[in-house]
Amino acid sequence: MNSVTCLSMAGLTAVTFLWSTPALAELPEPVRAMLDAAIATGDESKVRTVAEIARTTNPTDGQEIDAILAIFEAEVAARRQAEAAEKEAKIRSASLFENWAGKGEFGAFRATGNSSNTGITAGLTMNRQGIDWRHNLTGRVDYQRANGVTTREQFLGRYEPNVNISDRFYAYALAQYERDRFQGFSGRYAISGGIGYQALKKDDIQLSLKAGPAYRITEFVDGRSESRIAGLVGIDFDWSITDRLKLTQDTNAVAETGGSAVAIIDSRNTTLDLITGLNATISSKLSARFSYAIEYDSNPPPGAVQTDTLSRVTLIYDF
Template identity: 55%
Template sequence: MVARAELPDGARAMIDAAVAIGDDTKVATVIELARATWPGDSAEIDAIESQWKVELAQRKSAKAAHEAEAVRQAGFFALWSGEGEFGGFKSSGNTDTAGISASLKLERKGLDWAHLVKARVDYQRQDGTTSREQFLASYEPRWQFGKNVFAYGLAQYERNRLQGFDGRYAVSGGLGYKVIDRDGLSLAVKAGPAWRVTQFTDGSSESSLAGLAALDFDWQVLDRLKLTQDTNVVAETGGEAVLIVDGSNTTLNLVTGLDFEVSDRLRARMAYQIDYDSNPPAGKVSTDTLTRATLIYGF
């Protein structure tokens, strides 16, 4: 450390104790208090602060390098985190029922690559028959090749007999951009071409070139309250491999959620979902809504 001959022993001991604790906020507070208490020694205190900032930067740089190397050496099955969700829902549109909802989300973040796996099921039986049976599973790898720019891939499977299809398979790839990326607030958008195959409940099927656009918004409103918004729009061309100008079918999936943090790992969520199909099969309506009340456990 820099020589501090003029500074009282009590002041030196106070600063050294704060540095030993390792709390950077406390160190900054103690230095400001020392500067206000001994204004005549401000030059020496400034020198102490400058040396502390140099050591702090070196420590943070070494820690970041160590963490980056640990990530680089980690196997594919390491570094995964996730959350499980379970609760109930009430739907309106084609049905007016209540049921159960469950989902699993797994995520792996590396230095440049990230992998996201999602699965969800909404299920309802009424009067001995199944009145809702909706499944969704997806896998999305991302490559971050710029500060805010990334490339994505997407493979997705849906099943929703209520909306008239036994299976809907989609693959997509394109570019995304992090519009906002800071503590408590994030917004990312992505878009790209997609290929979608739909198997209808009447036995027919169709495949089509489509365009996909998506938005992901998170806002930490309060310490324990978080607003989430996920939106996916897919516009089809009706099976012709041409530029999407006048799509024959557009689908929209919009999920708005409000999370309340119960503990470090447990959250309560209220979510509202809209599924829109501009050209549904005969006898089906265009819009389904779903309101969920669930508990989420992170791991």
Template identity: 65%
Template sequence: MLKSKTFFAACAAAAALSTPVPAFAQLPEPVRAMIDAAIASGDEAKVRTVIELARETNPGDAAEIDAILASYETDLAAKAEADAAAKEEAIRTAGLFENWSGKGELGAFRSTGNSSNTGITAGLALKREGIDWRHKLTGRVDYQRSNGATTREQFQARYEPNYKISDRLFAYALAQYERDRFQGFSARYSVSGGLGYDVIVEENMSLSVKAGPAWRRTERIGGLTESNLAGLAELDFDWQIAENLALTQNASAFVQEGSSTFLSETGLQAGIADDLKVRLSYAVEHDTDPPAGAVKTDTLSRVTLIYDF
């Protein structure tokens, strides 16, 4: 009986030894070198293309190639996570004057309405994106002198902080200063706060809307000062039509007792260099109850160069 058991054990051992053990085939050295070179380039699209070609031309080595791809994807995910963590930490520890981006604008304008003339225009827009907060600073000047007299003088400056409640919903605050003697006021101050929503968030298109209560103080040229409660609604639309062509549309409405203000500005900009663009824009501003002697609607056509920084 013992001999029978020994015989069967020996047979089983011999059978086990004769069964092939699964193992990766040896990937040809030129193929491995090609994959390693693609990975070293840091170009993910190139890596995936090379690996797919290697799999098609070396079907017997598919398992080893899949293992290389899995290892690459693991390293890629780890690097992306590390980069995201480093970026977030850099944003959180940035100083007050760091992480700002913006654009400067300089050109000419043509106006009709309360004044009909051609002059110079300049603008500056700054933006700072944080983890929870977003800050926007903008300023614009339109100015002209003719025969020793100022025939156009319009200034606007505004600051808008946003707090991100969710991926798309945000709360905003707004402080704005304007001066336009030809519309009948030496200064107009506006403050507002409310909610906004990013309706469209795509790589080539964005649409944001916001609304809330507002307060406005207008100092008229003649010395009269008015303060009013108002409602503010704004729309900001950007569409990257092509690589070097973009359409922008901004609209706002201050609705109040007395003179409400409606503004619409449409722009078309084209890239002419890496950080340089040319922009054509057309703005319409309508005041429902302007001072005596002023017309209700002003239009402004601008041709400007924009430098991104």
């Protein structure tokens, strides 16, 4: 017997009880009308509040009120289960190009480190949520040009699919491209794969951790090229402080090992990208975001400094 059948039987039992117990006093018409009006709204909290008031003001009719409430709750549960089943069926039958959602971001930045300037920033994030699989696409551009000279030109592209192994664990893959001539490289490519863990999974707070081996190729502006084995560690933290305010913390660290265990301790180049952001909802589709990023290279190319910082103020549109 499935859960929908059980819920329907629960509602039927409540109706049978309501009509087959002659000892119950008849619920006054104004009270019944008040309950019917609350039920018509479909608002569960409102229905329970009205039912509690009715039970308090009409203590002798408590059983009848409970029976009416049981019918309503059974109908709500059955409707929710039907909606969830319909949603799952649509996800399973969708093609690869369907069920994508995204965010477009545009604003200004202030940079310090290898360049000190103010410019424009734009970003695009796309994600597709399946039953077991998730796909995430990210692109970002920071650009500034003054007096005919480009003083900031940073590009980032990332694709990360992952699949659930259990309720908490998942496997991930990652392909990433970066370009920043002012940090000393014309192209940096990384691929990685490993295991992730959803440490916190609540409505208002989420924390996930991931780690795995990686392989990275760096093409420097002076024409040199390096290929190295690496290890990746990632942290993703989101906290909805209120309905309109959300704190995010994203950290990705990549340590190039040089191929031996000793080199992991004394790595040739460790990079760290740490981004802290605060999102404020303006409307259902629009939000404002302030973020502060630290980009660290332990062994930058000659003439470059180790640490860059980037402050961004942007508007985000959900679609």
